[in-house]
Amino acid sequence: MAEQLSLAAVRGALIREEDSIVFALIERARRPRNAPAYYAPAAGADDGQSLAEFFVREAEALHAKAGHYEKPEDVPFFPQDLPSPLFPTKGYPKVLHPFASSVSVNDAIWKMYFNELLPLFTVDGDDGYYAETVALDFACLKALSRRIHYGKYVAEVKFQDAPQDYSPLIHAKATDALMNLLTFKAVEEKVKKRVEKKARIFGQNVTLEDSADKNEGSADDSECKVNPKVLSELYDRWVMPLTKDVEVDYLLRRLD
Amino acid sequence: MLMPMASLYTYLLICNATLLLLHRCSGLSLDTVRDFLTREEDTIVFSIIERAKYPLNLPAYEVPAYFAGSRHDASFAELFVRDSEAVQTKAGRYQNQEEIPFFPFRVPFILSPSYNFTSDLYPAAAFVNLNDEIWSIYFNQFLSLLAKNGDDGNYAATAASDFLCLQALSKRINYGRYVAEVKFRGDPQNYTTLIRNKDKDALMKLLTSESQEDVVKRRVQKKAMVFGQNVTSNGPVETGDSNSSQASFKVDPSLVYKLYDQWVIPLTKQVEVEYLLHRLD
Numbered sequence: 001m002a003e004q005l006s007l008a009a010v011r012g013a014l015i016r017e018e019d020s021i022v023f024a025l026i027e028r029a030r031r032p033r034n035a036p037a038y039y040a041p042a043a044g045a046d047d048g049q050s051l052a053e054f055f056v057r058e059a060e061a062l063h064a065k066a067g068h069y070e071k072p073e074d075v076p077f078f079p080q081d082l083p084s085p086l087f088p089t090k091g092y093p094k095v096l097h098p099f100a101s102s103v104s105v106n107d108a109i110w111k112m113y114f115n116e117l118l119p120l121f122t123v124d125g126d127d128g129y130y131a132e133t134v135a136l137d138f139a140c141l142k143a144l145s146r147r148i149h150y151g152k153y154v155a156e157v158k159f160q161d162a163p164q165d166y167s168p169l170i171h172a173k174a175t176d177a178l179m180n181l182l183t184f185k186a187v188e189e190k191v192k193k194r195v196e197k198k199a200r201i202f203g204q205n206v207t208l209e210d211s212a213d214k215n216e217g218s219a220d221d222s223e224c225k226v227n228p229k230v231l232s233e234l235y236d237r238w239v240m241p242l243t244k245d246v247e248v249d250y251l252l253r254r255l256d
Numbered sequence: 257m258l259m260p261m262a263s264l265y266t267y268l269l270i271c272n273a274t275l276l277l278l279h280r281c282s283g284l285s286l287d288t289v290r291d292f293l294t295r296e297e298d299t300i301v302f303s304i305i306e307r308a309k310y311p312l313n314l315p316a317y318e319v320p321a322y323f324a325g326s327r328h329d330a331s332f333a334e335l336f337v338r339d340s341e342a343v344q345t346k347a348g349r350y351q352n353q354e355e356i357p358f359f360p361f362r363v364p365f366i367l368s369p370s371y372n373f374t375s376d377l378y379p380a381a382a383f384v385n386l387n388d389e390i391w392s393i394y395f396n397q398f399l400s401l402l403a404k405n406g407d408d409g410n411y412a413a414t415a416a417s418d419f420l421c422l423q424a425l426s427k428r429i430n431y432g433r434y435v436a437e438v439k440f441r442g443d444p445q446n447y448t449t450l451i452r453n454k455d456k457d458a459l460m461k462l463l464t465s466e467s468q469e470d471v472v473k474r475r476v477q478k479k480a481m482v483f484g485q486n487v488t489s490n491g492p493v494e495t496g497d498s499n500s501s502q503a504s505f506k507v508d509p510s511l512v513y514k515l516y517d518q519w520v521i522p523l524t525k526q527v528e529v530e531y532l533l534h535r536l537d
Contacts (some may be wrong), residue, residue, distance in 0.1 A: 016309070019305070019487075019506075020306060020309075023302040023305070023306065023483075026298070026302070027299060027302065030295070030299075036369040037368075037369075039369070042367050042368070042369065043367060043368075043369065051347060051367055051368055051369070054346075054347070054367055055343065055347050058343040058346070058347075059340070059343055062336070062339045062340060062343060063412055063416070065339075066332070066336055066411065066412035066415065067411065067412055068412035068413065074413075087320065087332060087411070089409065089411075090315075090407070090409030090411075091409075092409060126371075128352070128371030128372075128373060129352070130347070130348060130368045130369060130371070131344055131347035131348045131349035131351075131368055132349060132355075134347060135344065135347075135349070139420075190489045191489075193489055194487065194488065194489040197487055197489070198487050201482065201483075201485075201487055202302075202482075202483050204482075206298075206475065206478055206479045206482050206483075207475065208471060208474055208475050208478065225298075
């Protein structure tokens with residue numbers, strides 16, 4: 001997150017994160033469902049973990065040693081017993097309230113990704129590439145988690161912009177009223193359309209023969225590597241609501 | 257070295273029979289190979305765009321002072337890749353022949369459910385890879401062309417992103433083994449003669465199609481433009497202040513052209529030649 005906390009900077013980060021999410025889903029869609037990667041327990045795993053859970057835990061331990069979970073937008077899925085950074089980490093400007101790092105909706109993201117989203121954009125089948133599959137899942141989870149937890153910055157910017165509107169609601173713990181104040185339907189529609197457009201453009205088959213304007217994407221969504229409607233549904237049903245949950249969770253403790 | 261006619265005839269008969277058998281057993285063909293390479297272009301472009309999100313972040317590539325001279329005489333990035341590959345190995349990543357790790361790691365057991373992978377490569381030649389060269393080119397030549405100067409402290413994300421680029425490049429370049437296998441099966445007599453003579457130049461010539469290479473390079477450059485553009489919600493897509501401006505693309509498309517022209521395609525062909533030289537072992 002940029003040193004300067006501003007609406008423009010936060011918006012820029014969210015927009016850039018859309019590309020990362022679309023790329024990650026396109027890459028995951030290259031592999032079929034590969035259900036055995038999600039069976040628990042995987043052979044030899046502790047505590048009945050699936051291969052997916054084993055991989056994410058191990059990858060996060062490595063990321064933690066590398067100093068990855070220092071910023072409020074980088075939130076681990078398995079925070080218990082994460083090792084400390086082995087390398088000195090570069091400090092970053094603290095623009096959020098100190099407890100921001102404890103706000104996490106990763107449990108909801110995990111469930112949503114495996115139970116609801118995966119079936120929507122992966123084909124049935126099993127090609128045996130389980131390790132690659134879970135690595136690709138981890139990339140999707142990271143991108144989604146990052147985008148959603150940017151909500152902390154969104155909330156801070158909005159609060160600073162109009163503390164007189166937010167403070168009474170925070171004191172009253174009026175969750176619904178806060179949610180209403182944070183919601184801008186017009187902006188959300190724009191985001192959904194843009195992310196759908198990105199899926200259409202980034203997921204098309206690019207060839208040299210096409211004279212049609214490749215910038216707009218092919219007209220036929222069925223040729224896209226990920227159905228663009230999946231992206232707008234993903235943002236509509238989960239990404240934007242969960243981001244707002246993060247915003248509300250953050251704001252509720254903003255005056256502590 | 258001339259074989260007696262009878263043995264040559266028998267030899268060719270056996271070759272053709274084996275060829276027919278192999279074609280029925282494996283899914284490997286010129287089409288599947290081309291499809292794979294074409295799809296891998298997208299992966300490579302995506303991974304490069306994602307790496308370009310971060311500045312150069314040089315501290316990730318220096319050996320930390322307190323490690324220098326010790327057993328752990330490796331940069332942060334190298335340690336990150338080694339550890340990442342260890343996790344992937346435990347998860348069963350390198351069981352099929354398609355991917356070869358940069359730092360092979362032995363594990364006592366693999367967690368992944370087992371799967372019967374078909375093996376299309378000639379066993380004695382399957383080991384051929386150019387991972388050392390890929391590593392060196394990526395860090396010493398390519399990165400400084402790709403990433404802007406600067407340091408944002410996101411070393412872990414940077415290294416993770418480098419790892420994805422390296423994996424994609426390694427997979428594509430070492431796929432030369434499959435390209436070579438398909439080409440060998442398509443013309444075994446010709447290739448066998450050249451291999452027996454260890455004629456590297458002639459092999460390279462036989463493997464090279466400049467027109468096809470030109471198509472690949474222009475296509476991957478186009479992909480860099482399409483995937484690296486800034487997509488906005490309304491109206492035409494932003495491609496910068498002027499139509500010819502490269503500045504607003506996330507990655508300079510001509511750099512991606514250069515990547516394929518100077519490194520990816522030549523290294524792949526090097527793998528093909530090396531593989532073929534071991535094809536009759």
